[in-house]
Amino acid sequence: MALTGNLFFFQVSHALFQVSLIWAVLDISGSKQTTGLLASAVYLPYLFFSLPAGIFADGRSKVSIIRWVCLLEAGIVLLIPLLHSLDNLSIRMMGIIAFILTSVAAFYNPSRDSLIPLYLPESKLLRGNTIVQVTIQIAFILGPVLAGYLIDLMGAVQVFMLIGVLFLFAFITGFLMKHPALEKDIQIQSLDMRTLTDILDTLKNDPVLIWLLIITVVDNLFIMGPAVVGMAILVREVFNGSASDWALCETFLSIGMIITSLFLMKWGRKIPLGIMLITGIIMDGLTYIPVKWASTIPLLWAIIFFHALFIPLIIVGRTTLIQKRVPHSLQGRFFSLISISVVGLTAVSTALTGLATEYIPVQDLFAYIGILAAATGGAALFYKPLRTLQNT
Template sequence: MKHAQKKNLILLWLAQAISQAGDAIYQLALLWLVLDMTHSTVITGIIAMSAYLPALIFGLYAGVFSDRMNRFKLMIFSNAGQALTVLLIPLVLWYGHENVWLICGFAFIRSCFNTLFQPALQSFIPMLFPPERIVKINAILVTSGHVAWMIGPFFAGILLSILSIKYLFLIDAASFLLGLALLLFITQPIHFSQPEDHSHWSELKQGLSYLFSQKPIFWMIIITFINNLFIMGPAIVGLPVLVKTALNGTASDFAFVEGCMAAGALGGSIIVAQLNGKLSNGIIWSIGLFLDGITYSFLYWASSVELAMVMIFLHGIGIPLIMVSRTSIIQLHTPNRYHGRLFSMVHLGVVGTTAVSSALVGIGTSIISVKLVFLGIGVGAALCGIISLMIPMLRNLR
């Protein structure tokens, strides 16, 4: 690997690790703050939904912007916007405006900026590294998120023993600014591809038409939509409800549970790197879907916070198998000029459906046991993996 590529990989990894550690702390702080203020799983679900709605509303157009604009500048703009928005949350709390719907609005705006960042990042990576290294590069970069989601919650758990939850939002804002500073040192491609002169709507239609013509990629994204309807709500809303109401845990306990999931995901990243070249990306992705779901159902039998930590660690192992293989499939099988639009569709499938899933879990846990929710949803998500393994065109994706 050339010196410039090594430097870019290190800078991208550090920038992602730092900003995603802030993300982990922010998500923990936001959901626990709302659950503590309202004592309502329904309102907590609605707030979680608001934080992911922008992907549903603007997600596809974010991909068009990524394909038309300088992706690097779009990443910088997004990080700056997220930092400034999240700073507003502790400010309004310090001035005594403890209005949950105002916090909901800030969460929505912050997510709007993040919706721009993800397709820009995933489209920018193939511009920095050669195709033959893409799978390994993705496997390395995805570990930044797992390290971040392990360190962030543990760090938050320690901080919550000495500071109020408001200060966690300041740490998130600082993480975005530090990540932004690191991105500025990346050696950029000399030539950015010039977009064709079409309207945004025309380019969106072109991207959708291309997706429909690529049946394996199309069905992979459809299954991603369905799987995330099962998985994401429990991950965002179900876990804090499980820890607080079913296991009588504290905010620190929730932080350590989240950290254990990230620790499992870090182990999964090592596994997926070892599987590269031995199994097709399609098989790795399908196995990840199955593990992601079936391990969630184990939480039905969680009787303590400590047992939940072990179970959620096992759940975390499947996450990178899904993420690395899916990202690599799109980057390797499709032209870079479509990557912004295609990754915005994946982001829509992952984050957009999180909005719906979070709201449904918030409502569901107000009616039935949260453990029963995990059991049913885990089995449903595991079936997505089994179905994927049974479809040859998905199973054979390299």
């Protein structure tokens, strides 16, 4: 699908942006709390704009939304090198630009995830979602690796010029995407209060979806801040590592996710969706606990690799579950709720992590959040309709 090409450039651009932004702020300010707050600016817009983005995706052409998002992001990110050349770039301004960039990006995921069922029959959804995840993880291998070496070579600010160019490539590849014929049949004609009540009615009639949202919110509140900001602080402050060392943490994370995604591509249909999702959440937490005893960066890489093996169970299982149980005409809105639960809660979690690491050793923090995240998955085991959910 042309969608995968667009997705690749989009995700590479965002991977580069995230690594470059966090490292630049940590390097300039030297403050873990400031870095946590700045990182939250990257994710906070999802709390505000994900639901409007989902409503918009259900009422407009999803392909057109994806194209415009890529073009606008190219222009926004190029403001950083422009302001730097004018000596007007500050940490506050970087935070504002990051907030605006992610506000636009919030419109991408609901359109992408609700577009997949319009291209593929239900029998191929799990495989299609797995291909999407493989594409994302390949992008997240290349993005941090490029960021790590380019930051060391030329400085974080200059890397933003390349990011802008990559967003333009995403915009160009967006024109290779065809408008699916089914899209015209399911678009809603007006965006009114019914757009909200419809999704509430769906939740009311399907408690499995309510449970899915709850465990997604709680799990990501615990896990995402340490994963994003905590890892950078750990590499820089505890191991005295470089941007390249941190980038390789992200690389090993992506390699682990690709391995499991390839497994799911071939054998995923044999695994019950409920077991896939719950196992992923439990192991997502448990595999972070060993970070407490990591003594070297290579050992940290090994722990991250093992941790990453279980993440696709969550992402692929959750996405496929939604695509199977939520009507096409509501999927943009429901995926927007997932964006709020995942990326939006990352804003809160990263801010809390930056604050917590001022008082708690970062390795201890990984152990605490690992236990809490695993307990979230453990609680889901007690809900039989989710636990026994099949893949057919």
